[in-house]
Amino acid sequence: xxxxxxxxxxxxxxxxxxxxxxxxxxxxxxxxxxxxxxxxxxxxxxxxxxxxxxxxxxxxxxxxxxxxxxxxxxxxxxxxxxxxxxxxxxxxxxxxxxxxxxxxxxxxxxxxxxxxxxxxxxxxxxxxxxxxxxxxxxxxxxxxxxxxxxxxxxxxxxxxxxxxxxxxxxxxxxxxxxxxxxxxxxxxxxxxxxxxxxxxxxxxxxxxxxxxxxxxxxxxxxxxxxxxxxxxxxxxxxxxxxxxxxxxxxxxxxxxxxxxxxxxxxxxxxxxxxxxxxxxxxxxxxxxxx
Amino acid sequence: xxxxxxxxxxxxxxxxxxxxxxxxxxxxxxxxxxxxxxxxxxxxxxxxxxxxxxxxxxxxxxxxxxxxxxxxxxxxxxxxxxxxxxxxxxxxxxxxxxxxxxxxxxxxxxxxxxxxxxxxxxxxxxxxxxxxxxxxxxxxxxxxxxxxxxxxxxxxxxxxxxxxxxxxxxxxxxxxxxxxxxxxxxxxxxxxxxxxxxxxxxxxxxxxxxxxxxxxxxxxxxxxxxxxxxxxxxxxxxxxxxxxxxxxxxxxxxxxxxxxxxxxxxxxxxxxxxxxxxxxxxxxxxxxxxxxxxxxxxxxxxxxxxxxxxxxxxxxxxxxxxxxxxxxxxxxxxxxxxxxxxxxxxxxxxxxxxxxxxxxxxxxxxxxx
Amino acid sequence: xxxxxxxxxxxxxxxxxxxxxxxxxxxxxxxxxxxxxxxxxxxxxxxxxxxxxxxxxxxxxxxxxxxxxxxxxxxxxxxxxxxxxxxxxxxxxxxxxxxxxxxxxxxxxxxxxxxxxxxxxxxxxxxxxxxxxxxxxxxxxxxxxxxxxxxxxx
Numbered sequence: 001x002x003x004x005x006x007x008x009x010x011x012x013x014x015x016x017x018x019x020x021x022x023x024x025x026x027x028x029x030x031x032x033x034x035x036x037x038x039x040x041x042x043x044x045x046x047x048x049x050x051x052x053x054x055x056x057x058x059x060x061x062x063x064x065x066x067x068x069x070x071x072x073x074x075x076x077x078x079x080x081x082x083x084x085x086x087x088x089x090x091x092x093x094x095x096x097x098x099x100x101x102x103x104x105x106x107x108x109x110x111x112x113x114x115x116x117x118x119x120x121x122x123x124x125x126x127x128x129x130x131x132x133x134x135x136x137x138x139x140x141x142x143x144x145x146x147x148x149x150x151x152x153x154x155x156x157x158x159x160x161x162x163x164x165x166x167x168x169x170x171x172x173x174x175x176x177x178x179x180x181x182x183x184x185x186x187x188x189x190x191x192x193x194x195x196x197x198x199x200x201x202x203x204x205x206x207x208x209x210x211x212x213x214x215x216x217x218x219x220x221x222x223x224x225x226x227x228x229x230x231x232x233x234x235x236x237x238x239x240x241x242x243x244x245x246x247x248x249x250x251x252x253x254x255x256x257x258x259x260x261x262x263x264x265x266x267x268x269x270x271x272x273x274x275x276x277x278x279x280x281x282x283x284x285x286x287x288x289x290x
Numbered sequence: 291x292x293x294x295x296x297x298x299x300x301x302x303x304x305x306x307x308x309x310x311x312x313x314x315x316x317x318x319x320x321x322x323x324x325x326x327x328x329x330x331x332x333x334x335x336x337x338x339x340x341x342x343x344x345x346x347x348x349x350x351x352x353x354x355x356x357x358x359x360x361x362x363x364x365x366x367x368x369x370x371x372x373x374x375x376x377x378x379x380x381x382x383x384x385x386x387x388x389x390x391x392x393x394x395x396x397x398x399x400x401x402x403x404x405x406x407x408x409x410x411x412x413x414x415x416x417x418x419x420x421x422x423x424x425x426x427x428x429x430x431x432x433x434x435x436x437x438x439x440x441x442x443x444x445x446x447x448x449x450x451x452x453x454x455x456x457x458x459x460x461x462x463x464x465x466x467x468x469x470x471x472x473x474x475x476x477x478x479x480x481x482x483x484x485x486x487x488x489x490x491x492x493x494x495x496x497x498x499x500x501x502x503x504x505x506x507x508x509x510x511x512x513x514x515x516x517x518x519x520x521x522x523x524x525x526x527x528x529x530x531x532x533x534x535x536x537x538x539x540x541x542x543x544x545x546x547x548x549x550x551x552x553x554x555x556x557x558x559x560x561x562x563x564x565x566x567x568x569x570x571x572x573x574x575x576x577x578x579x580x581x582x583x584x585x586x587x588x589x590x591x592x593x594x595x596x597x598x599x600x601x602x603x604x605x606x607x608x609x610x611x612x613x614x615x616x617x618x619x620x621x622x623x624x625x626x627x628x629x630x631x632x633x634x635x636x637x638x639x640x641x642x643x644x645x646x647x648x649x650x651x652x653x654x655x656x657x658x659x
Numbered sequence: 660x661x662x663x664x665x666x667x668x669x670x671x672x673x674x675x676x677x678x679x680x681x682x683x684x685x686x687x688x689x690x691x692x693x694x695x696x697x698x699x700x701x702x703x704x705x706x707x708x709x710x711x712x713x714x715x716x717x718x719x720x721x722x723x724x725x726x727x728x729x730x731x732x733x734x735x736x737x738x739x740x741x742x743x744x745x746x747x748x749x750x751x752x753x754x755x756x757x758x759x760x761x762x763x764x765x766x767x768x769x770x771x772x773x774x775x776x777x778x779x780x781x782x783x784x785x786x787x788x789x790x791x792x793x794x795x796x797x798x799x800x801x802x803x804x805x806x807x808x809x810x811x812x813x
Contacts, residue, residue: 011491027435031629034535047767052628056538058760064591064738065535110329120328161765170767170805179333181352181361181545181571189538189627196757199720207720209558211568213362215809219723222762226719230624231756241627243351243542245331247324258761277758280750282740288751289775290789561728566810 003141004046004074007100009038011072017098018069021057023050028113032057046074046102046142051111051123052237055082056191060091070137072098077131078106080269081233082138082191087271089231091194101137106148109240117148124154124249125234135269154253162248172194173218179244180217182210186224186238186248192231199223225251230259230277233267295558296479297652301535303390306485307340310388318357318389319343320350323607329357333564334389335391341583343391344461348621349433353548354396358403358419362570365415365555369545369564375480378516382424388478395619397427397451399548405611406551424474427452428466432502436620438510438633454478459493467495506618510633512640513616514604520643522593525597529642534593534637536628541623543630549603549615552579574598675798677731679706681790682717684749687738687779692785702787703794706734712736715748722773726806732772732797734789739777749777771796772803779797 002122008020012035022034022044030049033042057065076084083099084090106117106126115120126148133144136157161169184200187193200208200220201205208223224238232252239249261267262285263276298306303531310317320332321342334357337343367378389397400420407413429447439445447453453475454464470479475602479486544550554572559565572579575596580589589595607615616632625629683689689710695702711717714737722733735756743749756775764770774793778786 006291018694026629027634028623028629028630032536034532043670045323064531064593068531115310138744139453165766166764166769167805168767169765173766174809183541183545183573184576185538185540185542185545185658189749203556206558207718207724210554210556211558211570211810213810215727215807218719218728218766218809221809222723223720225762226755226759229755229762233388237627241538241540241542243625245351251762254765255762258758262757277751282750282752284750285751285757286740286753288757288775290774 001045001046002262004100004102005044005093007039007139007141008035008044008072009041011098012041013038016070017072018049018071019065020044020074020100021053022046022100023052025164029113038206041263041287044074048106048108048117050074050076050102050104051109051190051240053082053109053189053233053237055079055086055235056189056237058086058092058097059191059194061194063197066096067168070096070098072100074100074102075134075137076102076104076186077269078104078125078132078233078235079191080131080136081267082235084233084269084271085117085192085233085267085275086194086277087192087274088107096237097136099137101134101135101140101141103140103142103144105132105145119149119151122149122151123236124151124253125236127151131269136271149269154249157247158250158254158257161254173212175213175216176246177214179220180212180220180246181244182212182216183243183244184218184220187257190224190228190235190239191235192228193224197247199227202271219250221248225255228252229255230263230265230275232256240249291655294368294470294476294479294487295490296468296470296486297459298466298468298486300462302485302487303464303466304340304342305342306482307337307390309485311338314390315386317388317390318354320345320347321626322347323351337390340621345391346431346458348392349395349621349624351621351625352538352546353391353399353619354425355399355403355548355551357387357423358399358400358416359551359553359571362568363415364571364659365567367564367566369529371563378416384418384419387423389417389423389425391456392425392427393430393619394427394446394450394452394455395403395430395437395444395617396548398439398444398448398617400425400451400550402611402613402615403453403551404618406607407612409611424478425451425452426454426456426475426478428456429458429462429499430502431458431498432505433620434459434624434633435509436623437506437616437618437631438620438636440507440508441512441633442504442514442616442618443638446506447499448612451613457495459491459495461494465491465493467492468539477576498566509620510636512636513643514608516643516647517636518605518608520639520646521601522609524646525601527642530593530597531640533630533638534591534596537575537596537630538628539575539577539595541575542627542629543632544573544575544623546569546621546625548598548617548619548621550633556633574602586599596630600632600639602637604636673796675711675761675802677794677800677802678707679730679732679793679797680725680730680736681708681734681736682705682712682721683708683734683778684713684716684737684744685710686713686744687742687777688736690780691778691782691786693774693779695704695786696783697721698783700783700787702790705794706790713743713745713748714744714752715743717752719755724767726772726803729807731800731803732774732793733792734774734776736774736778736786736789739779742779760803768806769800792800
């Protein structure tokens with residue numbers, strides 16, 4: 001923590017960056033912090049509650065943040081996947097940002113949790129994490145902690161849904177998506193949702209109905225999942241942001257699993273590895289095509 | 291009118307629920323949405339028996355608003371056959387509804403919204419549903435550190451918007467003192483007299499009410515009037531950029547808010563010859579909300595949009611309708627993925643207001659000297 | 660109620676006739692379908708063709724929209740691998756649709772309502788088989804009302 005604070009203080013006082021985007025204590029657990037002076041760097045914290053994916057603040061849609069100067073961003077290994085995605089798609093250039101990587105031993109699902117990390121409270125994405133130490137960063141802080149506890153919670157929920165009949169699955173998702181109010185919080189917190197104008201808000205032609213009825217909600221979730229195929233960094237922020245508690249990371253998890261099984265691709269921290277849906281192999285499986 | 295006081299036991303509530311449904315009413319109550327005990331969540335839903343009511347459970351994820359201003363509703367549908375266009379409008383009949391166990395912060399929002407809904411034109415669907423609904427509130431025991439109803443002039447046992455108030459009289463929370471507050475409440479009690487008992491056993495009702503008010507009052511202490519004046523004279527202020535830095539502009543706060551009521555009207559065609567005009571929830575937190583056809587956006591940045599939300603609640607609405615557009619339920623803080631916190635923002639504004647007041651005093655004293 | 664559904668009674672003894680939308684590429688499958696027609700090959704009349712330049716141009720949302728507007732089944736068809744007029748459009752489409760169909764299936768859409776095929780300009784016979792098979796399969800499944808009726812005016 002001290003190392004992170006000192007580094008941030010140095011970056012700010014030397015004028016390398018005008019803001020350090022990290023984590024601080026908030027009224028309800030840890031939250032994103034915007035530190036603009038060396039004196040404030042003592043507010044920076046990093047622990048299991050540092051759930052949020054701060055890469056979202058680099059998105060070109062946050063033009064107002066860019067106007068306030070060059071940022072340094074604190075990123076965990078999983079967040080580095082989103083940064084790599086933004087770099088890969090030329091949404092940001094490497095010089096726009098200073099990356100402070102933190103070695104991470106896992107985070108909770110909920111930034112308001114406390115106590116030791118356990119199978120019950122650990123975030124789904126931490127299981128089998130291969131990025132406890134993010135690469136492609138400018139600075140790296142912290143000691144390498146031990147591996148986070150594993151959970152098969154999401155995997156078994158996905159398997160449970162796969163085991164259902166199509167009608168049961170349709171009913172299951174209908175009962176979940178019925179609560180969708182189309183606030184699009186899932187999109188706004190998504191670091192990979194970079195479109196200036198989302199397809200689901202276009203009205204001429206209108207491809208995705210914008211009303212929060214089930215048909216519109218289903219079309220939107222299909223769209224979001226497919227537009228993220230091979231791009232999703234699996235940060236889980238869509239599900240965490242949903243005020244209606246819809247288990248969106250089951251959809252994203254399923255799509256990521258399909259991408260991994262079919263194209264042998266897992267989102268990583270290297271921006272030079274091409275995205276699988278922007279790429280192909282002559283010998284790709286086509287068992288579903290007549 | 292001094293409220294009539296009665297008594298309702300757990301069995302009485304069960305019978306009331308049953309009898310209301312027998313009489314053809316839809317009964318809405320907070321119910322648990324998940325079985326998980328570690329992090330229980332609730333929603334207001336139609337119930338079939340009182341056993342499902344989560345009395346004293348968590349504050350439902352969405353407020354009662356969704357039953358009066360649904361997330362989406364059809365205003366009309368059209369159909370064209372050759373040159374003839376026919377329109378179909380909803381009947382305007384709304385189901386008789388009784389809300390049992392409404393949280394006072396949700397009930398209080400309804401009369402606040404009546405003002406805007408009946409202002410420049412009368413919103414028939416809103417008032418149709420209002421008229422068809424009787425609200426039985428239940429005094430709240432205060433959920434957590436994000437609750438701040440006393441700071442906006444309400445209380446955990448607020449009568450505002452309620453036709454009947456239930457106050458728990460013991461620690462079980464299942465037996466209630468009943469205060470009948472409005473003619474609609476009287477009508478309901480009259481129709482179901484047999485489930486209520488009299489005279490009431492007031493038990494620990496007063497003690498529990500006071501304890502809840504004390505707890506909620508601790509969370510936030512502000513002067514809304516001073517904040518209003520400060521907002522009105524400090525439209526351009528650096529504080530908004532700092533406050534809104536972390537805000538995603540996702541609008542989850544507006545979705546869960548009992549008082550946010552902005553909507554969008556959109557025509558949804560089904561092919562070329564028919565379609566539906568719908569009213570859907572919208573939010574000032576979305577950049578599209580104010581985007582003009584010309585491409586100009588008067589609120590181009592999140593700081594301006596967040597300022598709008600606070601301004602509307604604490605300055606614009608109070609100025610026009612003499613009501614704060616906030617009931618202190620704290621849902622916005624709980625729903626925020628980025629840790630935006632309205633009580634914290636209000637505290638900041640309150641400090642700015644009081645320090646600018648002091649400055650004004652100092653300069654006017656200086657002027658005299 | 661949708662006119663499309665009204666015209667197809669399924670409960671009053673008359674057989675249900677599915678409405679199927681085919682999104683096909685201009686260079687292979689469309690020409691193949693044309694060949695089927697000029698060769699006078701008999702096939703089910705249930706398919707409405709939408710012609711696009713390439714399978715790479717077929718956005719999965721087209722399929723979603725078709726279901727929303729009353730299609731009971733959808734066919735997506737284009738050039739065989741190696742035959743793409745634009746060199747690689749169908750390879751990209753192949754990856755995209757591989758993910759799309761598994762996502763749809765996960766959300767509860769019966770994949771029997773969806774056919775993917777490669778039909779070249781000389782495969783009129785194959786096109787007629789795809790059309791007949793798909794029509795028979797979807798007829799068996801019945802009308803896809805559960806999708807278009809997701810809008811509930813409660």
